[in-house]
Amino acid sequence: MKTIDPSLRDKTKRLTQALRDGGVRVTRQREVLLRILAEAEDHPDATELHRRARAVDDSVSLATVYRTLSVLEREGVVQRHSFESGAARFEVADPAHHDHIVDLDSGEIIEFRNDRIEELQRQIAAEMGYEIIHHRMELYCKKRA
């Protein structure tokens, strides 16, 4: 049987509150999606989120999934990733930015963070007269023999 993870409940609550604070209505469909996003440990795309959402409430439409994801992105609750191929994938926004390693064989996505690189990036942009609004770095890798 499945135990309820209390930290998961908190996480969902925090996301819900972020929406209310943004003056956005928290509908039944959005609650479902927030919960699913909160408990996701991978980087699902819209279709996959739709599949998971319907398992909880089969009235959720794919259009709503897309519309909700746009709202959540605008509210800073989720992050959209466009990897090299296929549909966009989503994850709950991490207050501490991180980058991704994509395992080319398994498709698995691994998160990492390196402050040295972050700092170098800022330096490079600054030297060219720019300020970084956001950035992405993806390492497409294979396991070493």
Add this chain to the structure above:
Amino acid sequence: MKTIDPSLRDKTKRLTQALRDGGVRVTRQREVLLRILAEAEDHPDATELHRRARAVDDSVSLATVYRTLSVLEREGVVQRHSFESGAARFEVADPAHHDHIVDLDSGEIIEFRNDRIEELQRQIAAEMGYEIIHHRMELYCKKRA
């Protein structure tokens, strides 16, 4: 009037040769596309390349542009970039890898390279048991006030 840039002719020739070496036929349409890619100083998408190609030879179809770009990518002649939104953009493959700064206001794309970051990336991947096959790094920026 327009002068013919000799280095441009050489560049086109080099690309054409790369195709022949790969056992790929160099058709009229492919020649046109290679020349357009060689003289491009920006990062055009397939539709834009199609527009430019038709200005030279209006029989070139969009399907051929896409098919040719796939061949050129496979032959290592061009690189495909999927930036955050919109269609894929292409540029002649740079033997020395580089990354991109995307100016969020103008849409302009600026290239840069930093060996220190490249090295750190390799280290990070190695620590996690991975070998980098290829990677991408994009800094989405605004000009500093």
Add this chain to the structure above:
DNA sequence: TTGTGTGCAAATCTTTTGCAGGTTG
């Protein structure tokens, strides 16, 4: 109540593909 949100289906946009005919090597 009232402005938002939703489901459905159709539209859009990008990219791919089947097929019949054309061209390169």
Add this chain to the structure above:
DNA sequence: CAACCTGCAAAAGATTTGCACACAA
């Protein structure tokens, strides 16, 4: 000549949108 390419149009995949109805605040 044979294998490879091309144009055209249709298909496919992802995402957006118009509309009439439903619902959160």
